[in-house]
Amino acid sequence: MANPPVDPIAAPDAAARLLAQDLMARARHASLSYLDPTTATPGISRIALGLDPQGLPLTLISALSQHAGALRAHADCAVMVGEVGDKGDPLTHPRLMIRAKAFFVAADDPVRPDLRAHWLKGHPKAALYVDFADFAFCRLIPIDALLNAGFGRAYRMAAADLLG
């Protein structure tokens, strides 16, 4: 029995936008997909995640991590947020996949002190290493996103849908 060739992805409504924004706001970490510059194949890492004061995703990256060099070589990446709960099929738990471009924040960028102060509110333990020379903030500016709210409930979103 072949399935009918329907597009299972809907345009977002207000509830879908709120769910996506909530998943972003609650995330303290995320999965990051990037292109490995050595092998030109996909790579994956866990990253710290937060939002900047404008609500745009931000991470704090060590230059020693495998994805730091990758993002400097290829800014295109993708980020997934949304935890799996203890019960039920893991694929029924909502998650948000964001296609993004990475922009590193220079150590002397005039906006860095504000980003740093805002970051430490959500990630207080990062105070231990935020000022190490090999750590840098990196913006993950959304291009578009896919919200999967469970089987058969998927929404394609524009970057603007992610901003409250």
Added chain:
Amino acid sequence: MANPPVDPIAAPDAAARLLAQDLMARARHASLSYLDPTTATPGISRIALGLDPQGLPLTLISALSQHAGALRAHADCAVMVGEVGDKGDPLTHPRLMIRAKAFFVAADDPVRPDLRAHWLKGHPKAALYVDFADFAFCRLIPIDALLNAGFGRAYRMAAADLLG
């Protein structure tokens, strides 16, 4: 203060191999990094994950998912397993990043009945959809892996290190 240019990644010892194997064996889902064939940029999805009877990673994929077409177009991918606990910095929780190649299992492959029976032991709720025409098993054969057991404890692993 610049950090010394040391390689922070060690060769695995027996404890690291056991931790990696345990993370794989306990995973019921994973993050998947792939190359989007339309945009040629990295994509990310949550997938169901299990091991086949030989201990090699396996997933069950709907043709309607965004990663199904991507893996058929580019078999190179990466998989991350390892949950984040409730306490402490999320980046101190162990996770395993596996570079892999995807191989779909045809519906009439003689090995499919065994894979199906084994899969349903670990994913009993998948009985609802495992035989739908748009679902297929897909092997994720490891190329190599990186185990991150917490800050400053990273190990580069060969595919053989992942097999018990």
